[in-house]
Amino acid sequence: MFFASDNAGPVHPKVMEALAKANQGFAPGYGADTAMDRVRARLREIFEAPEAAVHLVTTGTAANSLALASLTAPYETIFCSPVAHIHEDECNAPEFFSDGAKLTLVPGGDKMTPEALRSTIAAQGSGIVHHAQRGPVSITQVTERGSVHSLDELQALTAVARDFGLKVHMDGARFTNALVTLGCAPAEMTWKSGIDVLSFGGTKNGLMGVEAVIFFDPEKSWEFELRRKRGAHLLSKHRYLSAQMEAYLADDLWLEMAARANANCARLAGGLRGTEAELLNDPQANIIFAALPRRVHERLKEAGAMYYLQDGPLEDPDGEDMLGCRLVCDWSISEALIDQFVDLAKG
Structure with missing residues (x-):
């Protein structure tokens, strides 16, 4: 992921x-x-x-x-x-x-x-x-x-x-x-x-x-x-x-790979809208900025998800804090891995 x-x-x-x-x-x-x-x-x-x-x-x-x-x-x-x-x-x-x-x-x-x-x-x-x-x-x-x-x-x-x-x-x-x-x-x-x-x-x-x-x-x-x-x-x-x-x-x-990356981003954004995530931008290409509760980030990171936090640090006693992050989709990420990430975000 x-x-x-x-x-x-x-x-x-x-x-x-x-x-x-x-x-x-x-x-x-x-x-x-x-x-x-x-x-x-x-x-x-x-x-x-x-x-x-x-x-x-x-x-x-x-x-x-x-x-x-x-x-x-x-x-x-x-x-x-x-x-x-x-x-x-x-x-x-x-x-x-x-x-x-x-x-x-x-x-x-x-x-x-x-x-x-x-x-x-x-x-x-x-x-x-x-x-x-x-x-x-x-x-x-x-x-x-x-x-x-x-x-x-x-x-x-x-x-x-x-x-x-x-x-x-x-x-x-x-x-x-x-x-x-x-x-x-x-x-x-x-x-x-x-x-x-x-x-x-x-x-x-x-x-x-x-x-x-x-x-x-x-x-x-x-x-x-x-x-x-x-x-x-x-x-x-x-x-x-x-x-x-x-x-x-x-x-x-070149067009095929970009279309796939954009479609992967749309799939990820659609899945996150059904979670506690707050989308901070309107994803128009292959980049999402979102905020999730600290405990959700911890669960995702423990499962091996790799992405950049915009706010930090991750370690804090208040697991309900909303922390921003950036999620970027490339042409190769599979739908299965996208869905796995979303399922983890849902808890």
Whole structure:
């Protein structure tokens, strides 16, 4: 019963098969492999963007940080949510890779509002030598609190950025989960909604470790390549990244795994609604935030359930205290294990 993170799930067997196949013989390195040519063509087709520049890296932190560094001068600031992954979970990597650009937090929750974004950008003086200059906006889709931006919400945020002449980055570590939720085309959730560059996640959705960075305007592609090399994120045996991504995109495996993860989350949420659990968010993709009595957490943990507590510690004499937790479903968790977790929660 592992609900701690979709990072912890297994690699899909089809991806492992592709890696084994890629391991035969020799192939050019550093992204010159023929599989990368096919990956680039397939992603351009999927996103209806024939001129898009496509690059692969091994981690989401590298994808976000190098993409943002390519959009941001050292004297600029990046606008993001207070709970954005680039702010809370990347150890200042965006600031490091951008040679010192800062982050400016837009007040509010996991979803920035157009009004808050506009007022925050406006308050950030531009053209004054003593101030950080305005830089790109970064939007997380799915957010770190499990919410999915609608197309209208995305377009409203990017419209504000455009009013100030700013570029927009999307952190899409769980991009496909959001896409399945909205039921739209990838182009609609990205460049047609005003997104300039996308961190297209794969690791949380059944890959061993690969993310794509997609520039819908290839103008910054060469700078990204230089930053990727300088930042030690250009793999010599690049074919193993290409093989994963090619298998991921083949026969819509990427969509199938995300749909399964979302369905697993819906099953878990539905089961928890019949227990003492209080759902703290409206699960829209594959993440649930819930509060359960301390004694229920103790029962779940004793049975081997793995997930993160948001409040703690677990050990306390008052077993009726409600403690928050985060539950994340991946593509591989079985319905039987979900039902076992729910049964334990019921007591």
